[in-house]
Amino acid sequence: MSAKPTEIRFEDALRELDQILRDLEEGAVSLEDSLSRYERGVNLLKQCHGQLQNAEHRVKMLAGTKDDGAPDLHPFSPQAK
Amino acid sequence: MPPTATPEREVLSVNTLVNRARGHLETNFQTVWVEGEITGFKKHSSGHWYFTLKDERAQIRAMCSSGANRRVRFDPADGMQVIARGRLTIFPAQGSFQIDVEQLEPKGLGSEELALRQLKEKLRKQGYFAPQRKRPLQRWPRRAAIVTSAKGAAIHDMLRQFAIRWPFCEVVLRPCRVQGEGSGDEIAGCIRMVSELHRTKKLQFHAVIVGRGGGSAEDLKAFNEEAVADAIFHCSCPVISAVGHEADWTIADEVADARASTPTNAVTLFTPLHTDVRRNLSEYHARLRENMYRRLQFARQEVEHRAMRPVLKQPLRRLREFEQRLDDIADRLERAVANRLRKSDESVAALAARLESLSPLNILSRGYSLTRTPGGTLLRDAAAVRPGEVIVTRLANGELTSRVEAT
Numbered sequence: 001m002s003a004k005p006t007e008i009r010f011e012d013a014l015r016e017l018d019q020i021l022r023d024l025e026e027g028a029v030s031l032e033d034s035l036s037r038y039e040r041g042v043n044l045l046k047q048c049h050g051q052l053q054n055a056e057h058r059v060k061m062l063a064g065t066k067d068d069g070a071p072d073l074h075p076f077s078p079q080a081k
Numbered sequence: 082m083p084p085t086a087t088p089e090r091e092v093l094s095v096n097t098l099v100n101r102a103r104g105h106l107e108t109n110f111q112t113v114w115v116e117g118e119i120t121g122f123k124k125h126s127s128g129h130w131y132f133t134l135k136d137e138r139a140q141i142r143a144m145c146s147s148g149a150n151r152r153v154r155f156d157p158a159d160g161m162q163v164i165a166r167g168r169l170t171i172f173p174a175q176g177s178f179q180i181d182v183e184q185l186e187p188k189g190l191g192s193e194e195l196a197l198r199q200l201k202e203k204l205r206k207q208g209y210f211a212p213q214r215k216r217p218l219q220r221w222p223r224r225a226a227i228v229t230s231a232k233g234a235a236i237h238d239m240l241r242q243f244a245i246r247w248p249f250c251e252v253v254l255r256p257c258r259v260q261g262e263g264s265g266d267e268i269a270g271c272i273r274m275v276s277e278l279h280r281t282k283k284l285q286f287h288a289v290i291v292g293r294g295g296g297s298a299e300d301l302k303a304f305n306e307e308a309v310a311d312a313i314f315h316c317s318c319p320v321i322s323a324v325g326h327e328a329d330w331t332i333a334d335e336v337a338d339a340r341a342s343t344p345t346n347a348v349t350l351f352t353p354l355h356t357d358v359r360r361n362l363s364e365y366h367a368r369l370r371e372n373m374y375r376r377l378q379f380a381r382q383e384v385e386h387r388a389m390r391p392v393l394k395q396p397l398r399r400l401r402e403f404e405q406r407l408d409d410i411a412d413r414l415e416r417a418v419a420n421r422l423r424k425s426d427e428s429v430a431a432l433a434a435r436l437e438s439l440s441p442l443n444i445l446s447r448g449y450s451l452t453r454t455p456g457g458t459l460l461r462d463a464a465a466v467r468p469g470e471v472i473v474t475r476l477a478n479g480e481l482t483s484r485v486e487a488t
Binding site for chain 2: 009010011014017020021024025028034035038041042045048049051052057058059060061062064065069070071073076
C-alpha cells in the first residue's frame, strides 16, 4: 500500500509475531533460534510502534483519473458544515 | 313464416360493424379505471404487454403498449392485484374487446415500494446479498476512499472520527452528489473509479466508504438504485455503506461488505482505537518475553538435571550467556519504546514480578511436565521413542515411569 519500503505492514508484523510466539511456545526450536526469533519479534514491535508515531492526518481529494489511469489528487480541507 | 324484406334493413360488412362498435366504445369509455387480478401476462417481443384482468365474475383482455409500459415502475406478474387506467376498444382482426392500458399501478403498495421490493428480490436471486461474499475489513487500515458529498455533515463527521481514532489512515475523498436526479449514476461512477484505481494498483484502498447523512426517503433514493448496487457488487476493494441513520436500510447497505448505521459509525467499525493498538502491542511484548523466559527456564532445567550427574558444567555457562543476551534485548526494546509507552512500563513491571515466580518447579506446578528417556534425554518429539520403550515423566510432585503403547 502506501507504506514506504522500510515500513512493515501491521497485519504482516502481527502475523509474524504470532508465528514467533507459537514457535517459542512449542519449544521445538533450539535455544539459539528461540533467541533470534525473540529478537526479531522485538524488532517488529519497535517498527509497529514507530508507525504509530506519525499522526499527521492526511486527507486528499480525488478529482478524477489522468489519461494513464493514475489518480488526480488534490489537497482537501473540509469546509465547515 | 317467410322472410319479409324490410326496406330499411341495412346490411353491414363485419368490418363496418366492428368499427362502429369500436367507435362507440372509444367515445364512451375514453378513460376508465378498473381494478382486477392479472392473469396470462405476456411480454411480446414487440415490447407490448398482453394480459387479462379478471375478478370472480368477469374478465377483460388488456394490452399495454411499449410506449405506455415504459412508465410502469414495477414488473407485473400473474396473480397481482392492479389498478389500470385506459380506454376500451376493439381489436378488429379478432373482434375482441379489450382495454388499452395507459397506466398501471399495483394495488396496496405504492409502485415505488413495489419496484424496490422487486429489485431487492432480483438482486437477492443474483447473489448480491450473499453473506459468504462479504469480505472482511482490514483491521489496521492505511488508506480509505470515501464517496460522498464534499459538503455537509457526513464528510465532516467521518474525518473527525478518523482523526480521533486512527489518524494513520490516509483518506481520499471522491466527492459526488448524493441526491437528486442522476445522483445514483454519479455515485456508481465514483465507486467504479475507486475500484478501478484499486484493481490496477494505481492507488490502493483498504476499503471505500459510500454514504451520506440522514434525510427523507426521497433523499436516500439514490442508494436504492440498481446502478449503485452493481457498482458496489463489482467493487475490487471492500465497501462500507453508511447511509442516513440507524433506521434507514437501503439496497446499498445490503450489497456492501459491511453496513454502518451512520457515517460516523462507518469509521468506528473500520478503524481501531490507536490506544487499544498500543496496548495490544504491549501485550505482544509481554507474551514474547514470557515465552522466551519460559523457554530459557526449560533449558536451564534440562542443563541442571544433567549437571546433577557430574558431567558437564559448560552448558550452564552458555545458558547464562543466553539469558544475558535476552535481558539485553529486552532492555534495548524498553529504552526504544519507553517514552512512547507509559502503559508498557506497567506491564513490564508486572512481567518482571511474574518472572520471579518462573522457577522450574513453579512451571511444573502449573501442570507442565518433563518427559525423558531413561538415559535422561528430554523428549520433544514422539518419534524419538518406539512402542515398548520406557519413559520417565517428572511432575511437580514425583516422577512417573511409563511404557510407550503407541506413538
